[in-house]
Amino acid sequence: MPHRLLFADAETAADLVLFAGRTASLSDGAVRLRADAGTLVVTGAALAPRGLFDSTPTVLGLRAMPVDPELVTDVVVTAAELTVDAADPCAVVLPETAVSASWAGVSPPRSGWVDAGTIDAATLAARAQWGIASVAEGMPRDPGEDAVRALRASVWSPGDDDLGGLPLGVAFAAFAFGFIGGEERAIVRTAGPWTRLSLARGHVLLRGPVRSGLTAVRETGA
Secondary structure: OOOEEEOOOHHHHHHHHHHHHHHHOOOOOEEEEEEEOOEEEEEEEEEOOOOOOOOOOEEEEEEEEEOOOOOOEEEEEEHHHOEEEOOEEEEEEOOOOOOOOHHHHOOOOOOOOEEEEEEEHHHHHHHHHHHHHHHHHHOOOOOOHHHHHHHHHHHHOOEOHHHOOOEOHHHHHHHHOOOOOOOOEEEEEEEOOEEEEEEOOEEEEEEOOOOOOOOOOOOOOO
């Protein structure tokens, strides 16, 4: 019998499958499910680098929802394979096998977040749509995967003045995951290398930037 996630109502189960469906079309199409103490934290990657020289930022979408309090799990699965149980609309059937995702190897901290301002949701939507249009306009005819990834990295990686210097990719994530739903301001918080944008419908997490290059040389001794 396949493993299932049990929810208190059918709406929450359907919400998880909807989020997973949006994740399926982004990045690697994987979703991380972490459950403990009655809360399921669901994370998917809108953008993630592949390879040492890929400049694409790691930008994740996160939702938290109530789940069976006895459930304890931490697994990464293919998002498209999550389905509502036909026999029980309050349950979601898990895939038979797990997958791996490089972005899931490091989790954001649960505490220590510091307020760093706000960003209007309308600004996030406008900048995301601008970026999507830029990717579409710059796409060559019959592009290979490397060309597509290079183009997306060139659009989504740079810091954007309208977003307080954050990569344009955070706006793309908020838009692609369906987190922008009305007039509100995303609350921006930071913790170490992480930045979090919190909206009513979910959170966008940015890890980085990754610092590269050599450190300054210090003289030692006498």
